[in-house]
Amino acid sequence: MSVAxxxxxxxxxxxxxxxxxxxxxxxxxxxxxxxxxxxxLLSFAGRLSFIFGAALFSFYFLRHMPAMELERLDIGSALRGSFLIAILFVLFCYSLELERLGVALQMPSVRTAKDASD
Structure with missing residues (x-):
């Protein structure tokens, strides 16, 4: 496997x-x-992106865990597993940010005192 x-x-x-x-x-x-x-739409995209990440995470473990033997677990397996968890955390942060932006866009606009006096 290439490192690049x-x-x-x-x-x-x-x-x-x-x-x-x-x-x-x-x-x-x-x-x-x-x-x-x-x-x-942004809130939907945020939730959908995390569902995609969780599905990818599940697929990885369903596909690769049966092939792994407990006696053969080495540092490389642990690093790949921790790398996958780190990528899942990145996807979580991305989806959280999309949801925050979506909620912010749905809230009523903030009016200033100057706007209220007009």
Whole structure:
């Protein structure tokens, strides 16, 4: 098995996590724009993406676990398993972000005191 795809997936997961945690810690969600349909679509996409990730995770274990023997488990198997769990966490963060954005787009727009006086 080639190492290059694993490095690429690991790099993509790392970049995704950096972007996610930067957004969570310093960038607020939009409150001035409201679109209920887009909000519903983003919430749906968020849930669907995590279902896809969980199905992929299940498929991996259903496909590969019967072939593994407990005596043959080595560091490579443990690293692949932990890598898969890390990728599943990345998918969870992605789906959570889509759901947060969807909910933010569905909430009523925030009106300022200046808008209320007009």
């Amino acid at each position: 795809p694993l490095i690429q997936v690991g790099l993509a997961a790392t970049v995704s996590q950096i972007c996610y945690w930067t957004r969570v810690s310093s960038t607020p969600l939009p409150r001035s724009f409201r679109n209920v349909i887009l909000g519903h």
